[in-house]
Amino acid sequence: MNNALRVTVGHGYPVIVSADIWQNLPAALVAVGIQGRVHIVADTHLNEQAETLRIGCGDNTSVLLLPGGEASKDMHTLMQIYTHLLHQRVERRDVLVAFGGGVIGDVAGYAAATILRGIALVQMPTTLLAMVDSSVGGKTGINHALGKNMIGAFHQPRLVYADVALLKTLPQRELAAGWAEAIKHGVIRDARLFDDLEQADPRSAYFDPQLVRRAVAVKVDVVNIDVHEQAERMLLNYGHTIGHAIEHVLGYGVLLHGEAIAIGMHLEARLAVALELCDPMVVTRQQAMFARYGLPTALPNQITPEQLLEVMHRDKKVLAGQIRWALPRAIGHAEIIRDVPIAVVREVISSS
Ligand SMILES: NC(=O)c1ccc[n+]([C@@H]2O[C@H](COP(=O)([O-])OP(=O)(O)OC[C@H]3O[C@@H](n4cnc5c(N)ncnc54)[C@H](O)[C@@H]3O)[C@@H](O)[C@H]2O)c1
Numbered sequence: 001m002n003n004a005l006r007v008t009v010g011h012g013y014p015v016i017v018s019a020d021i022w023q024n025l026p027a028a029l030v031a032v033g034i035q036g037r038v039h040i041v042a043d044t045h046l047n048e049q050a051e052t053l054r055i056g057c058g059d060n061t062s063v064l065l066l067p068g069g070e071a072s073k074d075m076h077t078l079m080q081i082y083t084h085l086l087h088q089r090v091e092r093r094d095v096l097v098a099f100g101g102g103v104i105g106d107v108a109g110y111a112a113a114t115i116l117r118g119i120a121l122v123q124m125p126t127t128l129l130a131m132v133d134s135s136v137g138g139k140t141g142i143n144h145a146l147g148k149n150m151i152g153a154f155h156q157p158r159l160v161y162a163d164v165a166l167l168k169t170l171p172q173r174e175l176a177a178g179w180a181e182a183i184k185h186g187v188i189r190d191a192r193l194f195d196d197l198e199q200a201d202p203r204s205a206y207f208d209p210q211l212v213r214r215a216v217a218v219k220v221d222v223v224n225i226d227v228h229e230q231a232e233r234m235l236l237n238y239g240h241t242i243g244h245a246i247e248h249v250l251g252y253g254v255l256l257h258g259e260a261i262a263i264g265m266h267l268e269a270r271l272a273v274a275l276e277l278c279d280p281m282v283v284t285r286q287q288a289m290f291a292r293y294g295l296p297t298a299l300p301n302q303i304t305p306e307q308l309l310e311v312m313h314r315d316k317k318v319l320a321g322q323i324r325w326a327l328p329r330a331i332g333h334a335e336i337i338r339d340v341p342i343a344v345v346r347e348v349i350s351s352s
């Protein structure tokens, strides 16, 4: 476990990001002290690897294959996982391995948090977004018809085990969406990561475990500072106040989440410039980066500024009527800003 990042929350856990390690999962489970049976809940795209792991993890290992995609983050899928585990006579000492993107990680993670009042969880992310964002930090849950991620629990995994070689089958658009979060991590906390992402060849960067690991390290750092989403953790929300509003107005699934937050970051960086918090060069460099990684920055023209403003004020990050913005002061440094006049927000969105 050399080179592992470590989340220090609770009992703590290693976050391993490397290449060509997925077949070594059984040894990695032993190394973190897991002794019970292994139940793998895998995205259907990983069916072959899941079968290899089933054989490798011992006779009694079970596999449940489920489709990825947001529609799977629901009560029905959750119930399918419970039924599978109960048929398997799951015990408290067993471990659930969530082997897929953020959707499988969230729904299977929530199943692990709640079945038998909680069993061990290992996150084995297979999308770039899940690696740099959702697999670390312990947030699990499902959607409700009345809102995304409305039902859930904090359940820290015992291990995060990410193999960038698994990204080879991921569609280009999904990869780019994952880079949006990595670029965000550079902007809010790691100027050198941002520099290196600017230099990297976007195609090979996808499979560079060092670059991915450094992007994950920002999330690990922020989680270690504050697990229950105050102060520092709110910096991760950069691009998301406007990005979530865009997703909401367009309807989920039109843009990928990473695409919506790239547009959100672009507008929020322009907001920071309008507020004289940062140099216009931040916007310029970020925009060039998004172009390089195949990410959009233009607001879809069917969206009106008023629609966005209305949705943003309903967002759960609003405190006492005030939006708390995570805004860049420079590449590598962001801050929480509370008193942003709505007129300036309207002006920035309208002139995009
Ligand atoms: N828990 C958190 O802290 C947190 C943070 C950010 C996002 N999220 C959640 O993550 C979810 C999005 O995650 P995502 O973007 O990974 O979506 P996803 O899990 O739906 O994966 C995207 C697509 O890629 C497919 N796929 C996965 N791995 C693959 C592989 N190796 N090869 C080929 N195809 C593969 C999936 O089947 C799916 O079609 C959202 O529900 C979001 O709310 C959670």
Ligand SMILES: [Zn+2]
Binding pocket: 133, 181, 240, 257, 261
């Ligand atoms: Zn995000």
